[in-house]
Amino acid sequence: MEKRGFYLYKLIALILLVLGILFPLLVSDQYVIRIINMTFIYIILSMSLNLITGVTGQFHLGHAAFYGVGAYIAALLSVKLHVSFLFAFIAGGIGAGFIGLLIGLPTIRLRDIYLTVTTLGFGEIVRLILLNWVSVTRGPMGIPGIPYPEFFGIKIMSQIDFYYLIFFVLILSVVVLFRITYSRYGDILRAIRENELAAKTLGINTTIYKVTAFVIGALFAGLAGALFAYFSAYISPDSFTFAESINILAMVVIGGLGSMPGAILGAVILALAPEAFRFLAEYRMVVVGLLMLGVILWRHSGLIGEQTAIKFMNMKIGGK
Amino acid sequence: MFGQQIVNGLALGLTYSLTAIGFTLIFGVLGLINFAHGEVYMMGAFIAFTLVAFLGVNYFVAFLLAIAFSGLMGYFLELIAFRPLRNAIPEATLIATLGVSTFLKEFANIIWGPEVHTINTPFLSSSFALGGIQISVIQIVILIVSVLLMWGLQLILYKTKTGYAIRAISQDMGASYLMGVNVDNTIAMTFVIGSALGGAAGVLMGTYYGAFYPTMGYMPGLKAFVAMVLGGLTSIPGAVIGGIILGISETLAGAYISAGVQDAISFLILILILLFFPQGLSGKKRSA
Amino acid sequence: MKKILISLLLFVFAFSAYAMAGDLYFGLSAPLTGDYAQYGEVFKKGVELALEEFNEKGGLNGTKIKLIAMDSKGDPKEAANIAQKFVMDKRIIAEIGDFTSTCCLAAAPIYQRAGLVQLSPTSSHPDFTKQGDYMFRNIVTQEAEGPYIAAYAYKDLGKKRAAVIYIQNDWGIVAKDNFIKGFKKLGGTIVAEEKFNPGTKDYTNILTKIKGKNPDIIYIAMMYSEAALLAKQMKKLGMDVPLIGTGALYSPKLIELGGDAVEGLYCTSSFYPYSDNPVVKSFVEKYKAKYGQIPNMFAAQAYDAAGLLLAALKSINGKITRKKVKEALEAIKDYPGVTGLTTFDKNHNVKKQLTKLVVKNGDFVEFKK
Structure with missing residues (x-):
């Protein structure tokens, strides 16, 4: 029987889950935990961009805008209106999702490089609004003093508390995005990417699929932004630049465009590498640049390409 | 006042156009974004700066040497970041050029230091009044150089065999190969020319603003990309016009609304134009 | 694995x-x-x-x-x-x-x-x-430096109509607010207030706009490398209005980059390398x-x-x-x-003696009336 046996990826996921839960018990260094927390946030970002750019093939250069909108909505709600963490967190996601709808709509008319440059422009417009709408966002002064998250009587304060909060959101995002990516819906998105006309002929309303992919991707980026705002307790427009969009894109591409395990691995590498090379001081970005070039020359479709990922997902242990 | 603002905008726009010419040429042949173009621009500028400031080379000679050097860089850029990835997805090339771009920026940071440098060009930076409007000599030089480059490039593209080959490849690489076009050499040649143009732009911009620094290529690279898209991707005169539109709209937005939102306004104009002309201003239907 | x-x-x-x-x-x-x-x-x-x-x-x-x-x-x-x-x-x-x-x-x-x-x-x-x-x-916080520069412009230099150009970052906003407050308090008029985003290096549009307002001094809240570019562009635009700014302008690099365009620029600084202090x-x-x-x-x-x-x-x-x-x-x-x-005060801020400087013959010298 083909169906028997246990999927390898499930085993790996289980091991990673257990490792993730035990991690703070094994490593007590607050710095390492902080870096891991940031890495988890990046994983959510890169997975969400992977849905838009990898799976649906919409080359998107403004992901930091979603991330920033989520962060600012959560920060402003909690600092100015003192709303609860859960509300601000969800509002951050929904707000970003709404911006995703705005950016997703031009996909109806624009494609390829024209769409790319539009997303770039949207990203910059959002950043410039954050920077210049001083009466609301405090502009370049940023928003300090974002309170500790509190829900159901639990107060998140230490790095380890944040670790479990972010880890929980990460697991949730992985499960939801995994379900989306490897489902019929995901298959349709991939069909649109490969041949939109053919997809249309099959009666698929491609517009709705493309726009919803943008909205879902933006929603998760917004949630990541809200987490980041609470985690860092201070945000400013400096964190949501075009360079950050490119950084997230690089994670997706290096990991493997269209592949979820790839997006995760890419985020892990590109979030850790600048930290790992920190001792090189002014030389470290030279190494990071070379690393990026090296990886992509070595594996053209990323470390775990889409095909590899799908093969990997079908690997089984035991049974036959 | 308004006249002066138009001249300001035109001058700014021409600086974008100048960078966009090389960018567009390279994009045209492979349909790929070259994120390292801004860094080739920066390296060209720094070579000229080093020759003039440290070795006392004549400015014009340094300009030509910097162009030659940038052309050479273009050759190696293609060899390292484009040729091995020719059959890969376009995003792979994008990340490869991003890697090169990051490397070059920080390499320059280490070699020349992060400080802003300048060279003294009293004649080029002098200005004169024309009917109440101030115009500087270097603005005229940039105008002339842009027109010459645009014209020269059109000559190359439409009157020489190499140009013919470049256009053939941008239409259909496989068919060109079958027709006996030396694809590798032609693409390399395109990169040499495009990067040389990028270097030329870098030197002129460094001189125009009187500022040479490692991150100087970042913004112009971005604006060149936008100008190219505005102009319809493959058309060089289109890119020049796209750059000018960008420059004038930014300047006027800054002058009559606020300089804080000038970039936002120019991007807004870009998005509006694209919504009405989804293929750019002078673009023909083309599947990239 | x-x-x-x-x-x-x-x-x-x-x-x-x-x-x-x-x-x-x-x-x-x-x-x-x-x-x-x-x-x-x-x-x-x-x-x-x-x-x-x-x-x-x-x-x-x-x-x-x-x-x-x-x-x-x-x-x-x-x-x-x-x-x-x-x-x-x-x-x-x-x-x-x-x-x-x-x-x-x-x-x-x-x-x-x-x-x-x-x-x-x-x-x-x-x-x-x-x-x-x-x-x-x-x-020194801008609460102290801003009014000091305002007095430098108004009292020492006798300027009454100031235009303000500032960089849109946290420092720029605080610096210009304090200058404006100080300058108005003394009785001066602010004729224009223009900002630019970090990374901008073409200031010709805001300069042209300011030119029409006829200020007799321009206060600039920006770093020396930006100020040098701005001064050069002013010169190209044929503007002959003195510039004044904070200690962020004090750097030998300002003169190297700006050349004769920064001649006559005023600034204050808590540090002056030619001071007699051993x-x-x-x-x-x-x-x-x-x-x-x-x-x-x-x-x-x-x-x-x-x-x-x-x-x-x-x-x-x-x-x-x-x-x-x-x-x-x-x-x-x-x-x-x-x-x-x-000395740190109870809020951990410092007060420092500022020196008034002016660029003369290609060098910073102490300003004397």
């Missing part, structure tokens, strides 16, 4: 940064790469020079004080990472930096929670020292011998930041702890730095 291997490898790299124990360390968080690298670089130079001098004189009873410098890229997130790394590293007894206020603010909660002194040589954001009692700055003279000489250039305001600020911490260390009796460093820093009275006598 590969995933685990790679991440293991990365962690090995990460920890190899930890050196041998024994000496005491200062941590420096500064932008060594990216857009602000030119300021981070002189931070490092200034601090290294101060430590070198200190260690040559025998250090702290034989214990050498060393530096761990880390690159924040001007990115708040990275500054926070560095902060976490520093507070975990028990050998680090105090931190210097960061350059930008946004980086300082992002890192402040971490330093505060762990109880490690964060002394920024340049952060002038009003919120910075409000983040906790471990935050210090040794730069402390300043010796600093300038040593800096020149070591790096081949005259120090600018940022180098001097960083040098003093390190000097203040070293003075605090010396005053500590018994075992040195992070808490004692903070208390010793609070207790410092009139530390004779190259940027003037320094």
Whole structure:
């Protein structure tokens, strides 16, 4: 029987889950935990961009805008209106999702490089609004003093508390995005990417699929932004630049465009590498640049390409 | 006042156009974004700066040497970041050029230091009044150089065999190969020319603003990309016009609304134009 | 498998940064790469020079004080990472930096929670020292410098109509607000107020706009490298209005970049390299011998930041702890730095004597009426 046996990826996921839960018990260094927390946030970002750019093939250069909108909505709600963490967190996601709808709509008319440059422009417009709408966002002064998250009587304060909060959101995002990516819906998105006309002929309303992919991707980026705002307790427009969009894109591409395990691995590498090379001081970005070039020359479709990922997902242990 | 603002905008726009010419040429042949173009621009500028400031080379000679050097860089850029990835997805090339771009920026940071440098060009930076409007000599030089480059490039593209080959490849690489076009050499040649143009732009911009620094290529690279898209991707005169539109709209937005939102306004104009002309201003239907 | 291997490898790299124990360390968080690298670089130079001098004189009873410098890229997130790394590293007894206020603010909660002194040589954001009692700055706040410059323009130079151009960052906004407040209080008029986004280098449109308003002086809240570009563009536009600004303009580089376009520019500075003060003279000489250039305001600020911490260390009796460093820093009275006598007030801000400078014949000279 083909169906028997246990999927390898499930085993790996289980091991990673257990490792993730035990991690703070094994490593007590607050710095390492902080870096891991940031890495988890990046994983959510890169997975969400992977849905838009990898799976649906919409080359998107403004992901930091979603991330920033989520962060600012959560920060402003909690600092100015003192709303609860859960509300601000969800509002951050929904707000970003709404911006995703705005950016997703031009996909109806624009494609390829024209769409790319539009997303770039949207990203910059959002950043410039954050920077210049001083009466609301405090502009370049940023928003300090974002309170500790509190829900159901639990107060998140230490790095380890944040670790479990972010880890929980990460697991949730992985499960939801995994379900989306490897489902019929995901298959349709991939069909649109490969041949939109053919997809249309099959009666698929491609517009709705493309726009919803943008909205879902933006929603998760917004949630990541809200987490980041609470985690860092201070945000400013400096964190949501075009360079950050490119950084997230690089994670997706290096990991493997269209592949979820790839997006995760890419985020892990590109979030850790600048930290790992920190001792090189002014030389470290030279190494990071070379690393990026090296990886992509070595594996053209990323470390775990889409095909590899799908093969990997079908690997089984035991049974036959 | 308004006249002066138009001249300001035109001058700014021409600086974008100048960078966009090389960018567009390279994009045209492979349909790929070259994120390292801004860094080739920066390296060209720094070579000229080093020759003039440290070795006392004549400015014009340094300009030509910097162009030659940038052309050479273009050759190696293609060899390292484009040729091995020719059959890969376009995003792979994008990340490869991003890697090169990051490397070059920080390499320059280490070699020349992060400080802003300048060279003294009293004649080029002098200005004169024309009917109440101030115009500087270097603005005229940039105008002339842009027109010459645009014209020269059109000559190359439409009157020489190499140009013919470049256009053939941008239409259909496989068919060109079958027709006996030396694809590798032609693409390399395109990169040499495009990067040389990028270097030329870098030197002129460094001189125009009187500022040479490692991150100087970042913004112009971005604006060149936008100008190219505005102009319809493959058309060089289109890119020049796209750059000018960008420059004038930014300047006027800054002058009559606020300089804080000038970039936002120019991007807004870009998005509006694209919504009405989804293929750019002078673009023909083309599947990239 | 590969995933685990790679991440293991990365962690090995990460920890190899930890050196041998024994000496005491200062941590420096500064932008060594990216857009602000030119300021981070002189931070490092200034601090290294101060430590070198200190260690040559025998250090702290034989214990050498060393530096761990880390690159924040001007990115708040990275500054926070560095902060976490520093507070975990028990050998680090105090931190210097960061350059930008946004980086300082992002890192402040971490330093505060762990109880490690964060002394920024340049952060002038009003919120910075409000983040906790471990935050210090040794730069004059704009609340003090703004009105001082306003008086320089209004009283000393007799200017009544000022235009204002400022960079849209936290420092620029605070600087221009304080200047405007001071200038209006004296009876002056602000004829125009224009901002530009960081990274902009073409100011011709706002200059043309200001030209139409006929100011008799232009106050510029920006760094010296931007000011040089602006001055040159003014000259090309045929504008002949004097410029005035803060200590951020004081750098020999301003004149190198601006040439004769910056002739007649006014600024104030807490640091003036040609001063007769022997402390300043010796600093300038040593800096020149070591790096081949005259120090600018940022180098001097960083040098003093390190000097203040070293003075605090010396005053500590018994075992040195992070808490004692903070208390010793609070207790410092009139530390004779190259940027003037320094004492921290109860909010951990400083007051300093400012010098009025003007560019004359291609050099900064003291302004005399």
